[in-house]
Amino acid sequence: MNTFTTSPTSFMQPNPGTSGMFLTLNSYVLDTVRIILLGSLMEAGRKLFEWLAERFTFRYAVSVEFNQADPTYPWIVQFLTHHQVWRRSKSFQIGAKTSRSRLGVTLSQKDNPLADYIPLYDIPQLFYWKGYWVEVRCDRQEDKFSVVDQPKGRIYLSIFTLDVSIVDMLVKEAKEIYLSASIANVVIHVADSEASLFHPVWNNVKRKARRPLSSVVLREGTMDALLRDVREFLGAEAWYINAGIPYRRGYLLHGPPGTGKSSTIYALAGELGVDIYTLSLGSKFVDDSYLHRAVSGVPSGSIFLIEDIDCCFPSREDEEEEAVRLSRSATNREQYETGIKQPKSQVTLSALLNTIDGVCSEDGVLFFATTNYMDRLDPALLRPGRVDYKLEYFLTSQDQASSLFRRFYPGNAIGNSTSADSEKPAASYDIELLSEKFGAGIPPNQFSTAELQGYLLLHKEHPVVAADGTEIWVQAELAAREGRKERERERRERLMAIYRIDSREREDSGSDQGSASGDSGVVKIEADDKGEALSN
Numbered sequence: 026m027n028t029f030t031t032s033p034t035s036f037m038q039p040n041p042g043t044s045g046m047f048l049t050l051n052s053y054v055l056d057t058v059r060i061i062l063l064g065s066l067m068e069a070g071r072k073l074f075e076w077l078a079e080r081f082t083f084r085y086a087v088s089v090e091f092n093q094a095d096p097t098y099p100w101i102v103q104f105l106t107h108h109q110v111w112r113r114s115k116s117f118q119i120g121a122k123t124s125r126s127r128l129g130v131t132l133s134q135k136d137n138p139l140a141d142y143i144p145l146y147d148i149p150q151l152f153y154w155k156g157y158w159v160e161v162r163c164d165r166q167e168d169k170f171s172v173v174d175q176p177k178g179r180i181y182l183s184i185f186t187l188d189v190s191i192v193d194m195l196v197k198e199a200k201e202i203y204l205s206a207s208i209a210n211v212v213i214h215v216a217d218s219e220a221s222l223f224h225p226v227w228n229n230v231k232r233k234a235r236r237p238l239s240s241v242v243l244r245e246g247t248m249d250a251l252l253r254d255v256r257e258f259l260g261a262e263a264w265y266i267n268a269g270i271p272y273r274r275g276y277l278l279h280g281p282p283g284t285g286k287s288s289t290i291y292a293l294a295g296e297l298g299v300d301i302y303t304l305s306l307g308s309k310f311v312d313d314s315y316l317h318r319a320v321s322g323v324p325s326g327s328i329f330l331i332e333d334i335d336c337c338f339p340s341r342e343d344e345e346e347e348a349v350r351l352s353r354s355a356t357n358r359e360q361y362e363t364g365i366k367q368p369k370s371q372v373t374l375s376a377l378l379n380t381i382d383g384v385c386s387e388d389g390v391l392f393f394a395t396t397n398y399m400d401r402l403d404p405a406l407l408r409p410g411r412v413d414y415k416l417e418y419f420l421t422s423q424d425q426a427s428s429l430f431r432r433f434y435p436g437n438a439i440g441n442s443t444s445a446d447s448e449k450p451a452a453s454y455d456i457e458l459l460s461e462k463f464g465a466g467i468p469p470n471q472f473s474t475a476e477l478q479g480y481l482l483l484h485k486e487h488p489v490v491a492a493d494g495t496e497i498w499v500q501a502e503l504a505a506r507e508g509r510k511e512r513e514r515e516r517r518e519r520l521m522a523i524y525r526i527d528s529r530e531r532e533d534s535g536s537d538q539g540s541a542s543g544d545s546g547v548v549k550i551e552a553d554d555k556g557e558a559l560s561n
């Protein structure tokens with residue numbers, strides 16, 4: 026009967042299997058808790074350290090941010106390159122060299138490699154500069170709020186000092202290093218894309234090789250006078266301030282296309298070592314607000330250049346008004362063929378005048394504008410104070426043609442003819458004589474320097490051929506020009522005829538059918554002449 030006896034205490038006694046499991050579980054839990062606690066403590070410690078470091082940086086460091094879309098950005102890249110801060114980076118993005126500014130440093134400046142090496146790290150680096158520790162960090166984060174395509178890079182510097190003026194010192198040094206590094210180039214900042222309200226507009230940097238002033242062939246004394254004027258202005262800041270006159274000066278270069286207006290400005294910028302900031306008023310995205318922001322971003326001591334400034338005022342020109350009237354009855358194709366243009370700029374005259382007045386511009390900016398159509402410009406734009414110096418360009422004189430020739434064949438003062446025709450015996454030549462021959466063959470005030478340059482380029486190895494062929498080339502060019510003029514005149518006449526018919530039809534809109542059909546017949550004849558349906 027004792028078969029099924031159970032001791033009442035058997036429940037109380039630990040079961041070795043269960044208790045082992047319980048203990049193991051217990052130790053797991055304890056370990057986990059310990060690990061969690063340790064992890065939390067470490068994380069808290071890290072956060073605390075970060076917080077303290079941040080507090081320390083905040084309290085004892087001056088922090089600055091450089092945005093890739095801002096002109097100061099290349100200065101700071103050059104500065105960091107100069108101090109070899111990027112050297113420690115082991116991770117790069119490589120991009121083919123383009124004119125576009127990017128967070129790029131060439132590893133070896135001597136070899137001028139074909140790619141930009143762009144450091145990718147965002148771990149802060151420390152370097153020592155003039156007795157200060159400076160922390161540098163860069164990133165290329167996407168700007169989620171930007172609706173337009175903007176360069177994304179940023180560089181952050183923290184200088185461990187309480188003296189804010191050290192930033193000035195650093196930026197000044199950065200600019201000096203940048204200028205001396207770009208001494209062989211003219212740096213051109215172009216506002217050539219949309220920019221949201223919160224972004225700088227100068228987001229494209231190009232470099233052009235510096236061009237000597239003497240390479241621009243102008244009338245005697247023209248370049249010297251311009252250079253003297255600009256230098257005088259740059260040295261007269263105190264005078265302007267004392268006299269209470271805004272410290273700015275406007276230059277308008279006007280004349281036919283291809284006579285050297287832009288070349289003058291680029292050569293001048295190279296000579297003075299100043300950057301050019303340029304935009305086109307004809308760009309779709311350039312409106313009053315854009316112009317205002319652009320000019321506000323031009324640093325003192327730079328050139329602000331607007332090329333073809335006349336595109337702001339098409340309606341002020343009589344011929345254009347006539348053309349717009351004509352366009353009412355002309356098809357799109359005719360508008361295209363006859364060069365009829367709709368107003369090309371969204372910038373209003375008052376915004377442009379405000380800009381030039383210096384209301385929103387930096388003091389010490391040299392304002393340059395070019396135009397092929399001086400007479401289209403509003404007189405308000407031309408008044409002294411806005412445009413202080415007007416320089417007219419002309420088609421080439423015979424002297425200019427000769428000196429262009431001499432510039433074209435340097436180092437060939439006397440030599441042997443390298444005639445294109447290998448049958449001909451080589452003959453010796455004198456560049457001075459050839460240049461005179463060339464100059465004498467060019468009718469004065471008929472050709473632009475760009476046209477002559479185009480001709481000489483055809484014979485860049487053959488000065489004798491160039492000089493000998495001048496007359497034939499001139500005749501051919503003048504004949505081709507006559508042909509173009511004739512065709513243009515015919516197109517205009519056709520359009521005028523259509524316009525007259527169009528107006529008459531509108532006047533006679535209430536008159537009888539017979540008269541209207543008579544007019545339509547004339548339109549048809551015009552259309553047939555042109556080989557296309559021109560009727561309205």
Ligand SMILES: Nc1ncnc2c1ncn2[C@@H]1O[C@H](COP(=O)(O)OP(=O)(O)OP(=O)(O)O)[C@@H](O)[C@H]1O
Nearest residue numbers: 240241242243281282283284285286287288474475
């Ligand atoms: N006076 C000049 N001396 C030397 N080269 C010139 C001169 N004029 C024009 N050229 C050459 O012709 C080309 C066009 O010149 P540039 O752009 O300076 O003319 P522009 O007057 O500004 O023309 P546009 O009014 O069409 O802008 C350049 O390659 C330049 O080297």
